[in-house]
Amino acid sequence: MAFQPYVPPEQLIKDRSEYARKGIARGRSVVALAVDIGLLFLAENPSATLHKISEIYDRIAFAGVGRYSEFEDLRISGVRLADLRGYSYGREDVTAKTIANAYAQALSTIFTQQLKPFEVEILVGQIG
Amino acid sequence: MTGDPLQGFPSPSFPSYPLGRNPSFSDLLRGASQATGAPSQPSGSAGPDLRVPHGTTVLALKFTDGVVMAGDRRAVEGFSIADERIDKVFPADDHSAVAIAGAAGQATEIVRLFQTELEHYEKVEGDRLSLEGKANRLAQMIRGNFPMALQGLVVVPLFAGYDERHSEGRIFRYDVTGGRWEETDYHATGSGASPARGTLKKRWRHGMDKPAAIRAAVEALYDASQEDAATGGPDTLRSIFPSVKTITASGVLPVAEQEVREAFEAIVETTREARRQAGGSQAREAEPPRSAERR
Numbered sequence: 001m002a003f004q005p006y007v008p009p010e011q012l013i014k015d016r017s018e019y020a021r022k023g024i025a026r027g028r029s030v031v032a033l034a035v036d037i038g039l040l041f042l043a044e045n046p047s048a049t050l051h052k053i054s055e056i057y058d059r060i061a062f063a064g065v066g067r068y069s070e071f072e073d074l075r076i077s078g079v080r081l082a083d084l085r086g087y088s089y090g091r092e093d094v095t096a097k098t099i100a101n102a103y104a105q106a107l108s109t110i111f112t113q114q115l116k117p118f119e120v121e122i123l124v125g126q127i128g
Numbered sequence: 129m130t131g132d133p134l135q136g137f138p139s140p141s142f143p144s145y146p147l148g149r150n151p152s153f154s155d156l157l158r159g160a161s162q163a164t165g166a167p168s169q170p171s172g173s174a175g176p177d178l179r180v181p182h183g184t185t186v187l188a189l190k191f192t193d194g195v196v197m198a199g200d201r202r203a204v205e206g207f208s209i210a211d212e213r214i215d216k217v218f219p220a221d222d223h224s225a226v227a228i229a230g231a232a233g234q235a236t237e238i239v240r241l242f243q244t245e246l247e248h249y250e251k252v253e254g255d256r257l258s259l260e261g262k263a264n265r266l267a268q269m270i271r272g273n274f275p276m277a278l279q280g281l282v283v284v285p286l287f288a289g290y291d292e293r294h295s296e297g298r299i300f301r302y303d304v305t306g307g308r309w310e311e312t313d314y315h316a317t318g319s320g321a322s323p324a325r326g327t328l329k330k331r332w333r334h335g336m337d338k339p340a341a342i343r344a345a346v347e348a349l350y351d352a353s354q355e356d357a358a359t360g361g362p363d364t365l366r367s368i369f370p371s372v373k374t375i376t377a378s379g380v381l382p383v384a385e386q387e388v389r390e391a392f393e394a395i396v397e398t399t400r401e402a403r404r405q406a407g408g409s410q411a412r413e414a415e416p417p418r419s420a421e422r423r
Contacts, residue, residue, distance in 0.1 A: 051254055076149055077137035079251045080156055084138045087157065087244045102136055110133045118133075 016117045023119025027065040030123060038127040051075075057082040057094045059127045066120035074103060074122060096126030138163075153248035154241060154269065180281070181210040183235060184358040186217065186227035187324050187348055188288040189314035189332055191341035194297035194376035195288040196383075197225050198345040200320070200353060201368050202360030203232050212360060215371045219380040221246040224262055224289030225373055229318030231281040238273060238283055242266055259291040263300040263308060271306025286317050290375050297375060320352030320359035327351045342372055342383055343391045350395060362392045 028044040030052060041063045043052040052071075053063045056078045064071030078099050086094045103122060111117045132139070140155040150156070186199035199216035202209060210232075217227040218239045226242060228235035245265060250256050257265065266287050273283055287300040299311040314332050316324035331344035346362070349370045353361030362369050369392060372383040 054254070055251055073134060076252055077134045077139075079248065080138050083153055083244055083248045083251075084156060084160055087153070087240070105136050106134050109135065114133055 016111060020111075020117045020119050024066040024121050027067075030063040030065050032063065032123050032125055039125045041123070041125065054079075056099060056124070057086065058091060060094065060096050060099065061125050063123040063125075064120055065122075067118070070118045071120040071122055074106070074118075074120065077106070078103065078124070096124050100124045149252060151249045151252040153245045154272075156248070157241070179205045180234075181205050181214075181232040182358070183214060183216045183229050183232045183318070184360075185316060185318040185320035185324055185349060185352045185356065186229050186286050187314065187316035187321075187328065187345060188227065188286050188299045188311075189328055189336075189341055189344060190297050190299065191336045191338055193338065194290045194374060195299060196338070196341040196345050196372060196374055197227050197286070197288050198342075198349060198370050198372040199227050199229075200349050200360045200370050202358065204358045207357075209360075212363070212366075212368055217371050217373050218243070219373070220262065220266075220287070220289070221250070221256070222379050223256075223292060223375065223377075224259065224287065225375050225380050226266065226285050226287050227317075228283060228285045229321075230283040231276075234273065234276060234281045235283045235285070238269055238285070242269060245269075256292075258293060259289045259298055262289065263287055263310075266300075267302060267306045267308040269306075270302050270304070274305060277304045284317050286315060288375055290377055292377070295377070316348065316352070318359070320349075320356035323355040324348040324352040338374060339387075339391070342374075342387065343394060345372055346370055346388060346391045347395050350392065362389075364389070364392075 030041065030043040033040040033042070039061065041053045041061055043063060043065075045052050050068055052065065053061065054075055056062045056075075060082065062075050062078055064075060081099060081102055082094045085098065103124065107118060138156055138160045140150040140152065140159045181203040182205070183203050184200055186197070188195055188197040197217050201213050201215070203211040203214045214232065216229065216235075217225055220226045220239070220243055226239055228239060242265070246257060246262060266285065270283065270285065273281070277283065282304050284304060285302055287302070289298060290296075291298050299315055301309050301311055301315045301317060314325075314328045316328060325348075327348035328344060331347060333340070336344070349359070350361055353359045360368070367385070369385055369388040372388050374381050374383060
């Protein structure tokens with residue numbers, strides 16, 4: 001059996017969040033503003049093929065910064081959840097609250113249980 | 129510290145998708161129903177007595193700017209009329225529509241799944257499917273319905289769209305096994321398909337404009353309603369007219385009821401005029417029995 005040194009949980013969490021923060025700090029920012037006709041998501045994006053801002057559902061949008069492959073995974077999971085909800089129940093039953101809660105759960109599980117936390121910060125916005 | 133990092137989110141039934149992510153919504157749905165233990169397709173035979181509403185005649189024809197798609201408004205359950213105002217032409221996405229003849233419940237479900245499939249693909253990939261791709265996807269879904277078709281729940285769609293890459297309208301027809309064929313000019317499917325196709329064969333012209341195409345569609349459905357008991361004709365008294373949609377570069381747009389009514393009234397007027405010009409000839413045709421008596 002491999003010898004595992006004792007690391008206090010406080011230290012573990014601190015190290016992980018520091019690691020994640022460093023990763024996120026390298027990315028370019030996204031801004032979200034509430035404007036008179038709805039929400040404005042603005043991102044600095046040097047790539048034409050990688051999307052930082054995307055549609056999740058009729059009135060719900062997503063934006064992410066940090067490691068692309070990680071927030072892209074989150075984005076697609078959000079689209080899957082929204083489409084499945086909308087198909088199984090109704091289009092009006094898809095809310096940003098449901099999606100945000102699912103993201104919170106997933107990110108928390110990843111942060112504590114995976115080898116490496118996700119180096120991402122995400123935004124979910126809904127109008128109406 | 130292993131396992132799916134995004135547990136709690138739905139994922140497709142085929143995690144072994146060759147590379148990258150699976151953009152198919154129906155695979156995702158299958159995965160989700162397997163996870164919840166929901167029954168897939170029922171087994172056993174429904175028998176010929178199963179009475180479910182059936183939609184009847186739908187058609188599509190090309191015109192200069194794209195495609196006109198139309199369907200009558202009747203659904204039948206055996207020999208009785210189940211619905212007089214059903215709509216059988218559905219937009220699939222911004223530039224394509226699907227019209228369905230067959231078991232109405234099954235058909236609307238397939239359409240809903242197809243609509244979500246296209247929307248899901250577009251969001252996951254950030255790009256639209258080609259018209260060819262959409263037509264193939266629908267073929268796979270009809271093939272997936274084959275066990276239900278064997279039990280009597282036959283669904284036969286007609287798919288039409290505006291091909292943005294080739295700037296033209298295109299029509300695809302299907303059979304119950306999921307076979308897919310592209311039509312060059314027009315097509316009709318459902319119980320009144322053959323009289324409707326007969327009319328379209330006479331009326332369709334290359335380079336027709338929109339009013340002419342709408343008129344041909346309405347006339348074909350009217351003729352089908354005269355020949356086929358399951359196809360509903362226009363009802364001026366209760367304002368029931370065929371549902372007609374145009375699919376062009378500007379999208380899938382419903383044709384206003386007033387326009388359909390005018391097309392129908394023009395057909396009635398032309399027919400009346402033709403009969404008037406024929407004048408007594410039809411009355412004379414009725415005479416032979418009398419002359420036969422004289423002999």
